[in-house]
Amino acid sequence: MISGPWCADPGRRTSAPSNFGGKGSACANREGGGSGAGQGGPYVFSFELLLDAVVLGVLLGCFYAAVSLGLSVAFGLLDVPHVAHPAFLVLASYAVYVLNEFYGIDPLLAGLLITPFLFVFGLAAYRLYYETFEKRGSDAGVRGIAFFFGIAFIIEVLIILQFGVDQRSVTAPYIGKAWRIGDMRIPYRLVVAFAVAALLTTLLALYLSKTFMGRAIRAVAQDQEALRLMGANPIRIKQWAFGIATAVLGIAGALLIIVAPVDPTLDRAYIGRTFCVVVMAGLGSMTGTLVAAIILGVAESIVLTLFGASWAPAISFAMLLGVLAVRPQGLFGRRS
Template sequence: MDPTLSLLLNGIVSGLLLGGLYAAAASGLAVSFGMLDIVNIAHPALMVAAGFAVILLGGALGLDPLLMALLVAPAFALLGMGIYTAYHHFFERRGDEALQGLAFFFGVMFIIEVGLVMAFGPEQRFLDPDWAFTTWRFGEIDVPLRMLIPALVSLAAIGLLWLFLQRTFIGLAIAAVAQDAQALRLMAVDPVRIKRLAFGISVGFAAIAGGALVVVQPIEPSSHHVFIGRVFAVCIMGGMASLSGCVMAALLFGVVENLTASFFGPSWSPAVAFGWLLLVLAVRPQGLFGRAA
């Protein structure tokens, strides 16, 4: 096979697998940012914090990191509910959620980063399951399980979240709460309670993404800086509140970023990927998969 074609095919496959990780991170943000209109800038920091929790507990208990991520997700969901309770009490109920609420999440982000540095130091940490060293080869295409299995687990979790949002009363209430909270009150549903639960689900998904992250690459307390722009870009490109759009945008973003890194060098990768985001928004302000108002 022509070397350029082989590089292209491997770049596409690796980009799709990388997109699975982006989808896991951005799907939780699609709930908080897209459905609740809460700009949780601390979402990637919570993902990294979950990654450290998976490394600590998974290493101590000898459990698979992806299984450990599923086990710690409820604890992070409770943490998210607590964060939303503070956010609502001090900002949202007073109508200060725009600028001051954003500053609140910046504060949460830096508290998490400093706390991780104090607890674990600035060094990189990782947790390798046995299967992470296996690579399947299909002709000239390499498929490392280190990236394949986290991507599949992430997509399966997103599928379950989509079913929950589409097929349950609480899920439909989450989708409706940012659009018409008064209508929910008329149905004897407390919008604050629904938003608290939804924000908890969002942070719980950050924990799942954190477990996938520690398999794909080593992490350090500042690793979330790399993901802030990417997860927001994927969320916006996918149409904000659309989970299916979020997945498709994440896969496309991963492919564009990876192909750029493969053919032109890693330094060009963020510029091309975010340039593509700006082009998409110039043509479709509602995102690739969002609906026009």
């Protein structure tokens, strides 16, 4: 079963059509019971309802940008068909969960703590991918995709075997309280996610544009040969870039479990969300990633308000299909 932050709250599993009516915006309502939002039901249009949806959508969108950044580097810049990215993300969330649950470490700090390990893990993963697929060349496409698909399933099952299928969540002072502006309730956890996500996106964008290594990574995406002629080793650079792409999953995974509880198969929903964001952004564009993520966040939020949570899982996938069919180069595409 696909679920996401919308329907992932325990006790609020909303996939059943019986919850269709009387539901405003799940995130606005979930923290403090009914606000004004839910009164009209989903079928009556109201301006406040829409405003709610847009505000929450923007916050959520920034969070989506944060969880998509790694894929934007790995797939957008390096052309690695990284279908297992969302599975890595969920894995990071479980690591954060363990640190929080058993050692009482703040989830964001936990995210930072696992970052170096993720970086090394990323270096190793790329090396394996390179040695087995890119280097051999022929038919790498089919098998590369199958490889990551298999890895994703292995991670999923290992999590199930270790933690079971139940949802897990973290505790922190900012989880569970909401910020009230007029009639609107904005949960702090979303505000925290928004702020951290914005910071993470900015940092990565700066890293890629201002530092020597960052520019080398962008160069490797454009023209490997030129880089080789300049005496740099493109494989080293790609490996480093993949390390970075995996390392940012530390914070991203922390945000994932801060925003909503996670379960082992949550990665399936995030295949849609992350690939939608990265493809819509135009491969490898960091500004694009932010803009596309906000578009997705707002779209999900509005559809949820108007049609109910049972349609939520399809939104990102439908948008992804639409983008692929109509504008495969994305909004800020680097390829013609």
